[in-house]
Amino acid sequence: MAGSGEPRWLEKDELAAWMSLAALTFKLPGVLDYQLQRDSGLTHFEYLVLAGLSESPGRSRRMSDLAGFANGSLSRLSHVVKRLEQRGFVERRPAEDDGRITVATITDSGYEILVAAAPGHVATVREYVVDALTPEQIAQLKVIADQILAKIDPDKSC
């Protein structure tokens, strides 16, 4: 698909909204990563991985789950978890009942890093996103983002 004939061009306001969204997807990750990296030595993705583990039963989660939670590919997660393991923030071991499955667990030192990183990260999210919007806009944003996400992967119902 995506190439047959002449697709409907974007209206002026559609284009403007898209350009704003595109700018956002380029710039927001940079802001988040910069703050986390500077203050805690973590990327946003690493933060999400640690956060995902910390709020799971037994502070553990299988790789595929975690990848879904952190919005990344399994391959990406595998690389990241290897590095986090080398830094002593997580551990990995195969599941007992199914040897194909790898279960990652956050360590105490990983948990400490996460707890130390959280306030600054939350403050940044607040500063750039939440406090920039009205409560009504926050509600709108969630609906909008979820509708787009539903198009991207239709299954993963949240």
Place this chain on the structure above:
Amino acid sequence: MAGSGEPRWLEKDELAAWMSLAALTFKLPGVLDYQLQRDSGLTHFEYLVLAGLSESPGRSRRMSDLAGFANGSLSRLSHVVKRLEQRGFVERRPAEDDGRITVATITDSGYEILVAAAPGHVATVREYVVDALTPEQIAQLKVIADQILAKIDPDKSC
């Protein structure tokens, strides 16, 4: 900043909206890049660079301008333009009046690539973003994104 005392935690719905937006900023770029790469051998950033040049007077623009337009750092742009130049899609030369300035120009072959890429790209934007939303939501999205962007770089008024 971003670390003094105990910052206000996120409310449940604030957190939910943020997680949706975060998921979006992780996944949307992948979708866009994938389509453009597969169908035209371009990244979204490269596409924006070519598009920015094509709609500028003389099909030319100085590097800093272009970096701002394409939402990237000057360094990133410099690398990308070098590669695009090697592929024959753009040319570079110093400005006549100020030798520090580099002016990039899209070539005919670059323009062809862009024109060939555009329909598929627009169709993708339509499929995943524009058609997922109501006209009202599109208007909301623009306002929301612009407000967040204004926090990120307060000067760059559009």
Place this chain on the structure above:
DNA sequence: CCCAGTTAGTTGACGCTTCAAGTCAACTAG
């Protein structure tokens, strides 16, 4: 049982982005 097929995860190479350092041109004060 056993082998083909599927599922889960890992790995290495390659390309891209970032960061810090470097270049060169243009002001600017003495």
Place this chain on the structure above:
DNA sequence: CTAGTTGACTTGAAGCGTCAACTAACTGGG
């Protein structure tokens, strides 16, 4: 006019993500 500073890029190295290939473990039909 020249020494120092600022501005506009460019460059190289280092780190991260993606893709394709690979390994290992389970599953299911014959």
